[in-house]
Amino acid sequence: MKVLAIESSCDETAIAIVDEGKLISNVLASQIKIHQKFGGVVPELAARHHLSNIVPLVDEAFERAGISIEEIDVFAATYGPGLVGSLLVGLSFAKGLALALNKPFVAVNHLHGHLYANMITFPKLSPPFLMLLVSGGHTELFNVNSWDSFERVGKTRDDAAGEAFDKVARLLGLSYPGGPEIEKLAKKGEVKYSFPRSLREKGNYDFSFSGLKTSVLYFIKKNPGAKKEDIAASFQAAVVDSLLSKTFAAAEKYRLKDIVFAGGVAANSYLREKAGRLSEGKYSIYFPPIEFCTDNAAMIAMAAYHKAKRGEFSPLGTNAIPYLKF
Secondary structure, three states: OEEEEEEEOOOEEEEEEEEOOEEEEEEEEEEEEHHOOOEEEEEEEEHHHHHHHHHHHHHHHHHHOOHHHHHHOEEEEHHHHHHOHHHHHHHHHHHHHHHHHHHOEEEEEEHHHHHHHHHHOOOOOOOOOEEEEOOOOOEEHHHHEOEEEEEEEEEEEEHHHHHHHHHHHHHHHOOOOOHHHHHHHHOOOOOOOOOOOOOOOOOOOOOOOOOHHHHHHHHHHHOOOOOHHHHHHHHHHHHHHHHHHHHHHHHHHHHOOOOEOOOOHHHOOHHHHHHHHHOOOOEEOOOOOOOOOOOOHHHHHHHHHHHHHHOOOOHHHHOOOOOOOO
């Protein structure tokens, strides 16, 4: 079974093709440089660039895979969550191809795609396991009982971790996206300042980063001479400590030995390093390759492939759902 998937939920236009669950083509057009001067994604611009990128990318995907469009068995696309204009570009294109070629269509929840990103590298990974989904829009902990059965055990009560990275990056005068910029700056600094870790009571697996962001804001105002490198390192340490303390505590409570990380913030090298140290001898941890942490179509194709194998196809009337939940 060959599946072509389109991901266009935000500012990345991405196409991937899998053949029997093996990735054979993966292409992406990033819009980071376009949106950098605005300090964040401009929805209308993102949708326009998806429209101009999608046809050349589909052609490139087939060229890299060495197959023709007639060989595709299933077409798939992200239908939420995301920016509605961006979602509609990829969703409409995939449904159009399915209709024109009389092939089935699979609509994929973008958040489920992040879960399946690990299967690209770890095909034998199987539930049950604990998953930390941590990105610009989401910070959630799930007890994954099966590939289609999830129990949320923790979530952010305000900002997502990635959102906090972006906001603090702006406070430090760094460019968008903030996460990689803070990580880069933090490598030059030291963890010298003690920023707050919220909701630390035992048995609470929720997150909160709004207070941390405010604490950094007031610290910068009161300490104009403090090195940005040290502020970045201290802030990053506070975020990672909050994420991992909750994650490993939940893994212990639910007696889960496998911990899966997903989402853009899972690309953070400090998070990966510290998770490795904390897991030694007790837990097995799984991180997707860096290129599969941020938005990509490979994870959407993998999720669609497994949905199709279970016979879970979607009607062509499926619409974009910007605020789709996990």
